[in-house]
Amino acid sequence: MSRKLLLEKEHVENIRLYDVYRREGGYRSVEKALKSMSPETIVEEVKKSGLRGRGGAGFPAGLKWSFIAKPEGVPRHLVVNADESEPGTFKDRYLMEFIPHILIEGMIVTSFALGSNVSYIYIRGEYAWIVDILQQAIQEAKNNGFLGKNILGTGFDCEIYVHRGAGAYICGEETALIESLEGKRGNPRIKPPFPAIEGVWKRPTVVNNVETIAALVPIINDGGDEYAKIGIGKSTGTKLISACGNINKPGVYEIDMTISVEEFIYSDEWCGGIKNGKKLKACIPGGSSVPILPANLLLTTAKGEKRLMNYESLADGGFATGSMMGSGGFIVLDEDQCIVRNTYSLARFYRHESCGQCSPCREGTGWMEKILLNIENGKGKISDIDLLWDIQRKIEGNTICPLGDAAAWPVAAAIRHFREEFEWHVNNPIECLTRNFGVGHYADPIHIPELV
Amino acid sequence: MSVLFSKNSLDKVAEIISRYPEGKQKSALLPVLHMAQDEFGGWLDVPVMDYVATLLNIEPIEVYEVASFYSMYNLKPVGKYMFEVCHTGPCMVSGSDSIIDYIKQKLNIGVGETTTDGMFTLKTVECLGACGYAPMMQLGKHYREHLTKAKVDSIIEECRAKAN
Ligand SMILES: Cc1cc2nc3c(=O)[nH]c(=O)nc-3n(C[C@H](O)[C@H](O)[C@H](O)COP(=O)(O)O)c2cc1C
Ligand code: SF4
Ligand code: FES
Numbered sequence: 176m177s178r179k180l181l182l183e184k185e186h187v188e189n190i191r192l193y194d195v196y197r198r199e200g201g202y203r204s205v206e207k208a209l210k211s212m213s214p215e216t217i218v219e220e221v222k223k224s225g226l227r228g229r230g231g232a233g234f235p236a237g238l239k240w241s242f243i244a245k246p247e248g249v250p251r252h253l254v255v256n257a258d259e260s261e262p263g264t265f266k267d268r269y270l271m272e273f274i275p276h277i278l279i280e281g282m283i284v285t286s287f288a289l290g291s292n293v294s295y296i297y298i299r300g301e302y303a304w305i306v307d308i309l310q311q312a313i314q315e316a317k318n319n320g321f322l323g324k325n326i327l328g329t330g331f332d333c334e335i336y337v338h339r340g341a342g343a344y345i346c347g348e349e350t351a352l353i354e355s356l357e358g359k360r361g362n363p364r365i366k367p368p369f370p371a372i373e374g375v376w377k378r379p380t381v382v383n384n385v386e387t388i389a390a391l392v393p394i395i396n397d398g399g400d401e402y403a404k405i406g407i408g409k410s411t412g413t414k415l416i417s418a419c420g421n422i423n424k425p426g427v428y429e430i431d432m433t434i435s436v437e438e439f440i441y442s443d444e445w446c447g448g449i450k451n452g453k454k455l456k457a458c459i460p461g462g463s464s465v466p467i468l469p470a471n472l473l474l475t476t477a478k479g480e481k482r483l484m485n486y487e488s489l490a491d492g493g494f495a496t497g498s499m500m501g502s503g504g505f506i507v508l509d510e511d512q513c514i515v516r517n518t519y520s521l522a523r524f525y526r527h528e529s530c531g532q533c534s535p536c537r538e539g540t541g542w543m544e545k546i547l548l549n550i551e552n553g554k555g556k557i558s559d560i561d562l563l564w565d566i567q568r569k570i571e572g573n574t575i576c577p578l579g580d581a582a583a584w585p586v587a588a589a590i591r592h593f594r595e596e597f598e599w600h601v602n603n604p605i606e607c608l609t610r611n612f613g614v615g616h617y618a619d620p621i622h623i624p625e626l627v
Numbered sequence: 628m629s630v631l632f633s634k635n636s637l638d639k640v641a642e643i644i645s646r647y648p649e650g651k652q653k654s655a656l657l658p659v660l661h662m663a664q665d666e667f668g669g670w671l672d673v674p675v676m677d678y679v680a681t682l683l684n685i686e687p688i689e690v691y692e693v694a695s696f697y698s699m700y701n702l703k704p705v706g707k708y709m710f711e712v713c714h715t716g717p718c719m720v721s722g723s724d725s726i727i728d729y730i731k732q733k734l735n736i737g738v739g740e741t742t743t744d745g746m747f748t749l750k751t752v753e754c755l756g757a758c759g760y761a762p763m764m765q766l767g768k769h770y771r772e773h774l775t776k777a778k779v780d781s782i783i784e785e786c787r788a789k790a791n
Contacts, residue, residue, distance in 0.1 A: 250648075262715045262754040293646075300661070300699045301755050303768040336646040341657050341697035344753065358656035358689075360696040376651055417759055419717045425759035463716055463754075504717075504758070512720050520716045524753050530696075 178405060180393040180413045181386070182429045185273060191308065193315035196276040204395035205321055208284045209329045212395075217288035221391070223399030225411035230256055230347075230384030231462065231502045233486055242371040243289055244379040251379045253286050253294040254356065255388055258340060258347035260299055262463035262524060263504025266415035267385035269427040271298075271305050274389075275312035279335065281391040283321060286333045289381055293334050296385075297352050300341040309337050344528035348576050349382040351530065362530050363576035386415050406432040410485035414503055416445075420458075421509035423447035432485035436460070437474050439484050440507065453509035456614050457593075460489055461501020463521050464581035466588030467514070468498050469617030494588065510614045514596050515607075518589040519547035525582035536579040539570040543586055550597060553604030560597050564590055592617060630678045636662060640682055652683050656693055659683065660700055669709075670701035698752065706741040706748035708786045711765040712774075714751045717758035726762045726774050727751060733783065746790060747783070 179185075189195045196202075208217055222237030243251060255278065259267045271278055278296070286294045298306060313335050316322045324332045338356055340346050346355045350364035353375045374380020390412060394402045403411045410432040419425045422440065424447035430439065439445045440455065449455050455470040475482060477496035482488050486500045508517065526540035546563055549555045567583035574580070590597060596612040632640065640659055647654035659679055660671065667675045676690040683690075694700045710730060714723045727749075731737060734747050741748040757763045760772035771782060 259756050260754060263717050263758050265756045265758055265760075268756050299756065300657075300697070301765055334646075338646075338654075339658055339661060341661065342699035342752075343697050355657065356654060357651070358653035358683075358685075358693065360692055376648055419758035419761065420720050425761075427759070459716075506717050506720075506758070508720055517716050517720060520714070520719050524715050527753055 178413065178431050179429045180402075180405075181270065181277060181389050181415065182274070182427075190274055191276075191312075193276060193312070193319060196274070197319070200396075201276050202280055202316075202319075202321055204392045205280055205283045206327060208395050209287055209327055209331055214288045214290060217284065217395070220394055220399035221288075224390075224394045224402040225399075225409060226387065226390050226394060226402070227409070227411075227486065228384055229386035229390070229414065229503070231261065231464070233500060236383065236387055236390075239371070239383075240285075240289060240381060242369070243381055244372045245290070246379070249378055250293070251289055251291050252375055252381075253282065253289050253291040253388075254352065254375065254380055254382045255282060255294070255296045255385055256347060256349065256352060256382050257296050257298040257302070257385050258344075258352060259302075259385070260344040260347050260528075261502045261504055262521065263419055263459060263506040264417055264462050264502040265419075266417040266427050266503055268302060268305065269417070270385060270389055270415070271302075272308060275305075275308050276316070277389045277392055278309070278385055279312050279316050279322075281388040282335055283316075283326070283333055284391045284395055285381075285383070285388055286335075287331055291381075292332050293336070295356060295375075296335065296337045297346070297356055298337060298339055299346075300339050303339070306337050306339055313337070343530075344524075345530045345576075345578060348578060351576070352382060353380060360530070362532050363578075365575055407483070407485055408487055410487060410500075414484075414500070416484070416503045416505050418446050418505040418507070420505075420507035421450045421453065421512065422507045423450050430484055433483065435474075435481045435483050436489075437481065439505075446505075446507065449507070449509050451509075453511065454614055455507065456510045456512055457508045457514065457617075459498075459504075459506040459508075459585070461499045462504035463506070463524065464584060465499040465501040466494055466497075466584050467508075467517075467592065468588070469592045470614075471617055472496050472592070473498075494584070495591075498588070511611055513551075513611045514589055514593040515547065515551045515600050518586060519544065519551045521585045522547050522582070525578065525585075529578060529582070533574040533579065535570045535573045536582065539566050539579070540582050542566050543582070547586075550600050551607075553600065553607050555597075555601045555604075557598065557601050560590060560594065560601070630667060630674045632662075632666065632682075636666060644683075653685050653689065655683060656685070656690065657697070660690070660694060664700060668704070669707075670704050704741075707746050707790060708766065709748045709750060710782075711750045711752045711755075713753065713755050713757070713761070713763055713765075715754040715758075717754070718761040718763065721758075721761035723762040726764075726776075726779065729776050729779055733779065746786070 226236045227233040346361040351361035355361045370380040476491045522544040526544045531537045567586045570579045571583040600607045643655045680687040762774040763772040
């Protein structure tokens with residue numbers, strides 16, 4: 176059994192309600208932080224914990240907080256990123272829907288540490304019913320003296336508001352999110368200035384993922400050192416993984432980042448193996464933006480070691496043979512899935528979501544979508560594969576925000592590892608309409624799980 | 628239909644504006660557009676957007692450019708019930724294509740179209756954060772997950788029953 180910190184109480188009946196949450200030990204971290212710690216010591220604890228941002232980039236949270244500017248007389252803001260739109264990712268939703276108070280609790284502590292008296296949750300517009308759940312949790316916390324004026328008699332004031340987006344993946348990018356919070360289109364800003372210096376309404380702003388902020392609760396309760404003992408190396412603490420695709424048990428799991436990818440896929444504690452007894456073909460382990468890996472490279476690194484479910488191991492080998500932890504959106508593909516079609520679907524996603532500010536991203540995503548659709552429909556040429564490679568190279572690194580990279584990487588990885596399948600599509604234009612390529616040499620045809 | 632919020636809604640608008648700093652009432656634009664769309668027939672006609680601009684004391688163009696950027700704002704009339712089926716990668720590998728085909732056939736409309744009785748609109752949308760519960764769609768405020776053909780049938784019946 177993996178140790179749980181965030182989802183420990185997920186099965187307690189009515190844990191969504193304040194009374195139950197409080198009875199189960201909720202809001203202790205607020206009492207501890209506000210009454211016995213200074214903002215600086217909280218930031219120190221977070222640094223000690225080694226907590227890395229859970230939104231995708233994995234940037235150390237404590238370090239990010241230490242950058243926040245504190246100009247005299249200018250308010251600062253914490254903004255929680257609940258935009259969660261990266262395909263494959265649905266962990267923040269789970270946390271907010273079932274244990275909303277853990278986010279509110281973490282936000283109060285963080286707001287205190289950053290000196291934010293008004294903090295916001297920017298939630299994707301489609302999560303409309305979760306807005307109600309969060310608003311109820313905020314009201315309950317307020318009724319019980321954990322929000323509002325003079326919290327617990329400490330003199331600290333804090334309000335939390337939920338701001339609902341309206342359907343735009345790009346608003347998950349922190350500067351686009353800030354623009355959207357200001358009531359504008361979600362066009363990312365050129366950095367610098369970074370939000371920690373000039374964020375929403377030109378005020379110093381920290382944007383953090385939902386899961387990052389929830390992790391403050393165990394960090395404050397047990398101390399940063401205790402948190403850092405869980406996991407391996409720079410992958411400390413626990414991580415929520417949302418698993419989906421062709422597996423027996425899709426869902427949200429909390430893992431301690433020491434387990435292997437193989438255990439995660441095949442053990443009944445997590446994904447429960449591939450659906451319908453099929454073979455594993457490929458996996459996108461960290462949300463749609465990270466490189467797809469064929470089964471053989473997913474389960475073992477190029478060095479022949481078992482790959483583990485953590486930041487370092489998933490990235491081992493760089494993009495040549497590795498991938499990324501990303502947001503923890505774990506997408507599994509079985510032998511019946513077509514890599515060309517899957518890549519096309521993701522390319523369409525990025526074309527749809529590009530804000531259109533930079534020409535390499537705006538034009539490049541459109542080109543990639545069209546070429547991939549042609550190949551998928553048996554109308555492609557071998558030179559199209561090279562053209563795709565060329566386009567993705569021209570997007571990567573040449574745009575205002577990382578959406579360009581996020582659009583380029585899936586295409587690059589698909590060609591890198593599955594070129595044979597793209598060529599098969601081109602060379603078999605009729606057959607590819609009626610059947611899939613299958614597993615090929617890159618899959619794991621006879622998997623014998625050891626640990627199940 | 629006259630474009631005017633009810634007294635309750637106006638109070639709500641004032642409350643929303645108060646969440647943001649003095650003079651930053653434009654921040655209330657996204658939430659207020661959601662309210663306007665809900666209250667004025669499910670889409671944002673130009674007079675509705677102009678009204679929102681007046682309420683927030685901003686230029687109409689500031690409203691148009693936002694309304695056209697975000698996918699949840701409808702700039703054209705839609706059916707009473709909108710089936711927004713996700714077709715992004717994870718849903719696709721879990722069978723969303725066949726659900727979309729089934730809805731097309733069942734309602735006799737294409738993607739982006741509305742049934743002649745104005746009852747249903749079919750839309751395909753990108754990842755809604757429900758990939759583990761695929762295939763799925765959004766229907767109003769809620770998600771319908773683990774869709775099967777039988778489930779689609781019963782959702783259609785449910786909508787028809789509600790409309791009567
Ligand atoms: C295109 C794009 C989309 C993003 N979407 C999200 C998102 O939905 N949720 C999120 O927490 N971070 C998202 N991010 C990352 C944020 O920009 C930011 O790094 C993150 O919110 C910081 O929080 P963390 O340090 O706690 O991870 C996205 C980044 C990009 C470039
Ligand atoms: S990279 Fe794409 S999404 Fe990001 S700012 Fe440029 S055009 Fe917009
Ligand atoms: S891909 Fe359909 S909900 Fe995520």
